[in-house]
Amino acid sequence: MDSDKRNLSKHLPKYQQIVDVIKGKIANGEWPIGSKIPSQRTLAKTFGVNRSTVITALDELMADGLIEGKMGMGTFVVNNTWTLLATNPPPDWSTYLKSGLHQPSQTMVQEINKDESNERLIQLSKGALSPDIFPLDKMKLVMQKVTEKMGILSYEEPKGYLPLRQALSSYVKTIGIEASPSSILIVSGALQALQLISVGLLHRGSTVLLEQPSYLYSLHVFQSAGMKLAGLPMDKQGLLPDFIAAQRKQQNKAILYSIPCFHNPTGILMSEKRRQELLQMCEEERLPIIEDDIYRELWTNEPPPAPLKARDRHGHVLYIGSLSKTLSPGLRIGWIIGPEPVIERLSDIKMQTDYGSGSISQRIAAEWLESGLYHQYLASVREQLTIRKAAAMEALEMYMGNIATWDIPEGGFFIWLKINEKLSTKELFTKAIHKGILLNPGTIYAQESGLYVRLSYAYASLLEIREGIRQMATIIQDSRSDYLSM
Numbered sequence: 001m002d003s004d005k006r007n008l009s010k011h012l013p014k015y016q017q018i019v020d021v022i023k024g025k026i027a028n029g030e031w032p033i034g035s036k037i038p039s040q041r042t043l044a045k046t047f048g049v050n051r052s053t054v055i056t057a058l059d060e061l062m063a064d065g066l067i068e069g070k071m072g073m074g075t076f077v078v079n080n081t082w083t084l085l086a087t088n089p090p091p092d093w094s095t096y097l098k099s100g101l102h103q104p105s106q107t108m109v110q111e112i113n114k115d116e117s118n119e120r121l122i123q124l125s126k127g128a129l130s131p132d133i134f135p136l137d138k139m140k141l142v143m144q145k146v147t148e149k150m151g152i153l154s155y156e157e158p159k160g161y162l163p164l165r166q167a168l169s170s171y172v173k174t175i176g177i178e179a180s181p182s183s184i185l186i187v188s189g190a191l192q193a194l195q196l197i198s199v200g201l202l203h204r205g206s207t208v209l210l211e212q213p214s215y216l217y218s219l220h221v222f223q224s225a226g227m228k229l230a231g232l233p234m235d236k237q238g239l240l241p242d243f244i245a246a247q248r249k250q251q252n253k254a255i256l257y258s259i260p261c262f263h264n265p266t267g268i269l270m271s272e273k274r275r276q277e278l279l280q281m282c283e284e285e286r287l288p289i290i291e292d293d294i295y296r297e298l299w300t301n302e303p304p305p306a307p308l309k310a311r312d313r314h315g316h317v318l319y320i321g322s323l324s325k326t327l328s329p330g331l332r333i334g335w336i337i338g339p340e341p342v343i344e345r346l347s348d349i350k351m352q353t354d355y356g357s358g359s360i361s362q363r364i365a366a367e368w369l370e371s372g373l374y375h376q377y378l379a380s381v382r383e384q385l386t387i388r389k390a391a392a393m394e395a396l397e398m399y400m401g402n403i404a405t406w407d408i409p410e411g412g413f414f415i416w417l418k419i420n421e422k423l424s425t426k427e428l429f430t431k432a433i434h435k436g437i438l439l440n441p442g443t444i445y446a447q448e449s450g451l452y453v454r455l456s457y458a459y460a461s462l463l464e465i466r467e468g469i470r471q472m473a474t475i476i477q478d479s480r481s482d483y484l485s486m
Helices: 014-027 040-047 051-063 093-099 107-115 136-149 162-173 190-200 242-250 272-284 340-354 359-371 373-400 425-434 462-485
Strands: 067-070 074-077 184-187 207-211 228-232 254-258 289-292 317-322 334-337 414-419 451-456
Touching: 014 040, 014 051, 040 051, 051 067, 107 425, 136 359, 136 373, 162 184, 162 317, 162 334, 162 359, 184 190, 184 340, 190 289, 190 317, 190 334, 190 340, 207 242, 228 242, 242 254, 242 272, 272 289, 334 340, 359 373, 373 414, 373 462, 425 451, 425 462
Parallel strands: 207 228, 207 254, 254 289, 289 317
Antiparallel strands: 067 074, 184 334, 317 334, 414 451
């Protein structure tokens, strides 16, 4: 609906303009019969009017028989101009939407995803580096070198562009992982890696054990493939291995998913000792591991312990890496490292899915790694993240020292903030949006008790970080005053 406000006819009353736009969407099939239309608040925001104007427009559309409100569910399209005339109704697309295999994101996650493209909001939610950190000049230089050497582009090998896999083989050796190019699969980001694993290796009805809270709870990649999620507790050293055995007895077929470096959303760095304990426990239980290590290079204090995969002597660990968090999400370059038969299986599924990741992106990634530019660039990224983290800590101490608690992360993007006040997640999220701030509430990560916020210091400017935290504190303090006065 981005262009709808621009398409309003200025000579008509505002409510009539909205009626005409919505009728157009229904008539041309953008909003088919059975689809739920946006909320009154969303429509008012989209068209730049107050809610009373939107209500007037919706009343007219209801009177025309095009939409219908359902108590507690929202407003739905029930007819279009043809069905009002015809005897045979068109297909109800809503039944197809509900029967699809892939489950939709949580409503709040969908709202966050949409608002992350809103440049007017202070993005304290965004798990990505600021455009200010992006190495534009170096990227132009790399792309120029790639185009100078480029021939006719065709489909790559099923496992990916060989020079990139060779470069990755050398790169992961620096963190202790011995992997030949044949045991590496290039994927379109870490999310595709999880999708391939879910459909290619796991049985329907099996269980994915993981930290709770976890980023994976905000996605439905495993549940859509018919799997269950079972949360495991954490402490400041990371996931607690002792709870694995008890869960393992209850689950017939299971796999462990973990983010040991600068965990999303808590920012926890799993200790050396805990990694050894975890791998030993999983080997004893014959429990395979998915190690999601996409934040590894974003340390701000000192390099993290070696990956679980570096200690893996029996092929228990599938290792996922990516350039999305460190270099550019737009390249869509990630990788899976594992036993060759597993990589063969996943590469076959990837070929069936998209016939391989983009050739140009793979060549650009290879040039970054082969030239040594990536290693140099990471040093500047860590420097910038250190500055941003310090700004966030200073603002938290100044504005939220008496209303929240947190730990100082050793790297990554996130601070896991616990709010020590009476306030609902929805209330905080909504009021923050009205103040021009986008937050990620802990509930989307299955944080079941207390009020938590995942605060990102990677994307917003230093001034925005300070102002966003100040405004958050104001919202919380005002809500406390309202609660006490009740």
